[in-house]
Amino acid sequence: xxxxxxxxxxxxxxxxxxxxxxxxxxxxxxxxxxxxxxxxxxxxxxxxxxxxxxxxxxxxxxxxxxxxxxxxxxxxxxxxxxxxxxxxxxxxxxxxxxxxxxxxxxxxxxxxxxxxxxxxxxxxxxxxxxxxxxxxxxxxxxxxxxxxxxxxxxxxxxxxxxxxxxxxxxxxxxxxxxxxxxxxxxxxxxxxxxxxxxxxxxxxxxxxxxxxxxxxxxxxxxxxxxxxxxxxxxxxxxxxxxxxxxxxxxxxxxxxxxxxxxxxxxxxxxxxxxxxxxxxxxxxxxxxxxxxxxxxxxxx
Amino acid sequence: xxxxxxxxxxxxxxxxxxxxxxxxxxxxxxxxxxxxxxxxxxxxxxxxxxxxxxxxxxxxxxxxxxxxxxxxxxxxxxxxxxxxxxxxxxxxxxxxxxxxxxxxxxxxxxxxxxxxxxxxxxxxxxxxxxxxxxxxxxxxxxxxxxxxxxxxxxxxxxxxxxxxxxxxxxxxxxxxxxxxxxxxxxxxxxxxxxxxxxxxxxxxxxxxxxxxxxxxxxxxxxxxxxxxxxxxxxxxxxxxxxxxxxxxxxxxxx
Numbered sequence: 169x170x171x172x173x174x175x176x177x178x179x180x181x182x183x184x185x186x187x188x189x190x191x192x193x194x195x196x197x198x199x200x201x202x203x204x205x206x207x208x209x210x211x212x213x214x215x216x217x218x219x220x221x222x223x224x225x226x227x228x229x230x231x232x233x234x235x236x237x238x239x240x241x242x243x244x245x246x247x248x249x250x251x252x253x254x255x256x257x258x259x260x261x262x263x264x265x266x267x268x269x270x271x272x273x274x275x276x277x278x279x280x281x282x283x284x285x286x287x288x289x290x291x292x293x294x295x296x297x298x299x300x301x302x303x304x305x306x307x308x309x310x311x312x313x314x315x316x317x318x319x320x321x322x323x324x325x326x327x328x329x330x331x332x333x334x335x336x337x338x339x340x341x342x343x344x345x346x347x348x349x350x351x352x353x354x355x356x357x358x359x360x361x362x363x364x365x366x367x368x369x370x371x372x373x374x375x376x377x378x379x380x381x382x383x384x385x386x387x388x389x390x391x392x393x394x395x396x397x398x399x400x401x402x403x404x405x406x407x408x409x410x411x412x413x414x415x416x417x418x419x420x421x422x423x424x425x426x427x428x429x430x431x432x433x434x435x436x437x438x439x440x441x442x443x444x445x446x447x448x449x450x451x452x453x454x455x456x457x458x459x460x461x462x463x464x465x466x467x468x
Numbered sequence: 469x470x471x472x473x474x475x476x477x478x479x480x481x482x483x484x485x486x487x488x489x490x491x492x493x494x495x496x497x498x499x500x501x502x503x504x505x506x507x508x509x510x511x512x513x514x515x516x517x518x519x520x521x522x523x524x525x526x527x528x529x530x531x532x533x534x535x536x537x538x539x540x541x542x543x544x545x546x547x548x549x550x551x552x553x554x555x556x557x558x559x560x561x562x563x564x565x566x567x568x569x570x571x572x573x574x575x576x577x578x579x580x581x582x583x584x585x586x587x588x589x590x591x592x593x594x595x596x597x598x599x600x601x602x603x604x605x606x607x608x609x610x611x612x613x614x615x616x617x618x619x620x621x622x623x624x625x626x627x628x629x630x631x632x633x634x635x636x637x638x639x640x641x642x643x644x645x646x647x648x649x650x651x652x653x654x655x656x657x658x659x660x661x662x663x664x665x666x667x668x669x670x671x672x673x674x675x676x677x678x679x680x681x682x683x684x685x686x687x688x689x690x691x692x693x694x695x696x697x698x699x700x701x702x703x704x705x706x707x708x709x710x711x712x713x714x715x716x717x718x719x720x721x722x
Contacts, residue, residue, distance in 0.1 A: 192691035199469055212693075220704050225684045227694035229543075232514040234686060241693045241704070385514040413514065436687040437509060437517060439471065439560075 169453055170460045171446065173207075173427045175405055176328040176353030178289060180262055180428060182207040183461055184418070184445045187409050187432030188266035188292060188332075189213065189238065193252040194259065197435070201443030208262040210356075210430060211252070213294050215268050216278055218244035223376040228365050233387060233411075234433060235363045235380030240268050240294075245281045257287035266332065268294040272307075272317050279324040290328030293321060296336075296359035308334040308359075311346035318350025330407065333357040333398070335387075340394045341401035348402045356407035356430065357398060358391045384433040385411045392424050399425025399465070413441065415448025422449070422464040469689075470496060471560040473511065476553050477533065482612030486581070488525070489548060490535040493559055499527040500534070502589035502655075503680060503713040506561035507688035508544070516543040519560065521685050521708070523657070525584030525615070526591070534561075537584035537615060563688050564712045567678055569593055569653040577637050577666055578603040579658025583615065585680055586657050590620045593655075604637040604658070638665040649673055656680070656716075667716035677716040683707045698722075 171182040185208035191197060194209050203209065221241025228235050243251065248265065256263045265288060269275040275293065282288055295308035295317065307313045318331055331347035333340055335358040344355045360381025365374040373379070391410020399406045408426030412418050413434040421429045431442045458464060478490035500506075507519035522536040540549050551557075567589045574597045578586030583603055590601040601622040605611050608631035616622050624632030625640050633640045637658070641649075656666040657680035670677030683695040690709035698720040699705050705714070 190687075190692065196687075196689050196691040200471065221693060221696070224694075224696060226696075227684050227686050227692065229516065229518050232517055234517060236686075236692070236694065238693050241696070384517055433517075436692055437519065439687075439689065 169450065169458075171450065171453075173405060173461055175290065175330065177326055178262070178328050180207045182446045183422070183428035183449065184208075184442065185210055185264075185407070185428060185430040186435060186442050187430040188294070189236070190432040190435045193248070193256065195255045197439055200439035204260040205443055205446060206261040207428065207446075208264050208289070209256070209259070210292050211248070211256070211263070211265045212242050213240045213266040213268040214242055214245055214248050214278065214282075215240055216245055216274050218242065218247065225375055226377065226380070228374045228380070230363065230365060230382060230384075231386060233382050233384030235365060235375060235382055236360065237375045237377035237380035239377065245278055249282070249285060253285060253287050262289035263287055264290050264292050264328075264330070266292045266294050272320055275317060276320055276324060279321055283325055283327075288327065290330060290353070291321075291325065292330045292332050292356055293318070294332050294359070296332050296334030308343070309337050311342050314343055315346040315350040318347050318352050322351035328353045330354045330356050332359055334359050335390060335394055336362050341397045344398040344402045344406070348404050352404060354405040354407055354427075355398060355402065356409065358387070358394050358410045361387055361390065383410070385413055387411045388417055388420070392420050395421055395426050396424040413438075415445055415452070418445050418449060419452055422461065423468050425465055427461055469560070469562060471558065473556050473558050476551055476555045476557060478535075479548070479551050479553060482537065482615050484609040485539050486537055486583070486610065486612045486615075487539070487549060488535055488537050488612070488615060489522075490533055491557065491559065492532050493534045493561065494532045495562060499529050499532075500524045500562035501566035502585055502592045503567040504562040504564050505712060506534075506536070506559050506563060507685070509558040509560070510544060510547055511556050511558050516547075518686050519688060520544045521563070521688060523585035523588075523680065523712070524562070525588050527588070537581070537587075537612065539581050560688060564708055565710075567593075567655045567680075567713055569597055569655065570676065571651045571653045572597055573650075573652040574599045575641070575652055575654045576601045577641070577654060577656040577658070577662075579637055579662040580605060580610075582656070582658030582662070582680065583612065584657075586655065587615060587617070589655050590622075591617050594620050602637045602640055604640075604662075607631075636662065638662065638669055641669055646673070649675065653678065663716075664721045667719070667721055670716055678713050679716050679719065680712045681707050681714055681719070682712065
């Protein structure tokens with residue numbers, strides 16, 4: 169049985185990852201699970217300069233979910249390399265920084281800065297965050313922009329290039345196709361859905377940012393449907409995420425056509441849960457006579 | 469720090485609005501200290517989704533009995549209110565930093581639901597410090613009498629004067645002779661305006677004031693960056709990681 173996945177020029181040792189924004193820079197979770205057992209850690213989105221993020225409140229619970237409007241608070245590229253990479257480089261899993269910029273040039277510059285770092289396995293390009301004023305969401309909803317920026321970044325690296333897609337679009341398969349046309353090695357989806365909570369006592373939006381991104385178990389069916397759609401539109405691997413809380417959720421994504429998965433919001437609730445997925449996937453494959461991850465894709 | 473399943477041992481209404489939850493919990497090293505908190509999950513639930521933070525109000529190193537004082541605010545606390553002893557809850561603890569006091573004298577200031585960690589602090593610091601415990605409530609029916617340790621003298625303040633000092637805890641502090649405030653650390657927990665007033669009171673007298681801050685929280689372990697507060701020197705600090713205890717000077721009060 170082989171749980172590995174090829175993405176571009178490299179191999180993920182298993183299909184289990186943890187989603188950007190939900191796992192900090194890895195070290196925060198070392199007490200809860202063996203990080204080396206993960207296939208990949210997608211770090212908090214990195215921007216060129218450090219960002220403080222949005223004013224609070226910037227998180228709020230919703231039915232079986234939550235909104236976040238963190239606003240890409242991160243230490244910036246330089247501090248990521250000097251203060252976070254040392255710990256991450258000691259781990260036996262793919263270290264995949266999520267990259268976020270306001271302009272195409274910022275994305276390009278970020279890859280340029282990070283590229284010499286050997287500990288970085290590949291990149292997940294954030295073209296889908298709904299919580300920043302300009303940039304990401306604007307790029308992520310226009311197929312032409314997605315293809316252009318992917319092609320620009322493709323020239324910067326031979327490492328795996330994963331484009332993270334927004335669900336806040338009419339048809340995610342057109343965006344996935346555009347990413348593949350631009351040279352992406354894989355697409356990951358879904359990022360968060362735009363949502364809003366209104367405080368009826370104060371008669372104001374609860375979040376200081378007014379809207380936020382919805383994640384958690386409530387969005388799982390949306391993620392699965394979009395994975396199903398995207399996987400049928402592209403030949404490159406699809407990495408599925410959205411509301412994964414357990415092995416069964418991850419299996420839905422694999423059956424929908426994903427070659428790998430990411431657990432996200434559930435890390436906040438059960439910080440050790442990501443460490444249980446590989447074993448569960450392995451057991452299912454054993455029971456059903458599957459020998460490799462792509463065997464999932466012909467079952468539906 | 470660890471996450472484990474425990475059983476509720478006690479769940480009592482203490483007064484109008486306040487309840488005490490107790491469970492047995494064995495910590496890895498020495499027990500939690502006053503100011504620290506835990507993140508509670510209702511097992512098996514996706515709604516409520518997020519864990520909820522509660523400050524420890526007591527911890528017995530011998531019996532390993534932990535407590536918190538809570539009020540009913542939303543989904544999780546409504547479930548807690550109706551929970552029977554024996555029910556399982558999931559506890560991630562200890563989280564955050566603790567109160568400290570570099571001076572011999574300590575004033576432990578608790579407003580409303582801020583009472584829990586302040587009672588813990590008063591009990592903890594009374595072993596080696598001279599502690600004045602000052603607690604404030606809206607009115608007498610809110611006072612959780614049985615939560616108080618009889619060996620730690622307490623000042624009760626009520627906004628409507630129905631019991632003890634008539635006024636809030638800051639107004640009480642202002643009645644104390646200035647010389648009684650020398651060589652004193654103020655520990656404060658309660659509504660944000662109370663903390664801001666305590667900060668100003670301490671600043672005017674050059675006293676160290678430590679406040680317990682609160683902010684909407686998801687992960688509780690410093691990963692999600694949700695629970696941040698503004699620092700006086702610019703930048704943001706995580707209540708769950710750099711806090712919840714901050715020196716009043718390092719907080720930007722608006």
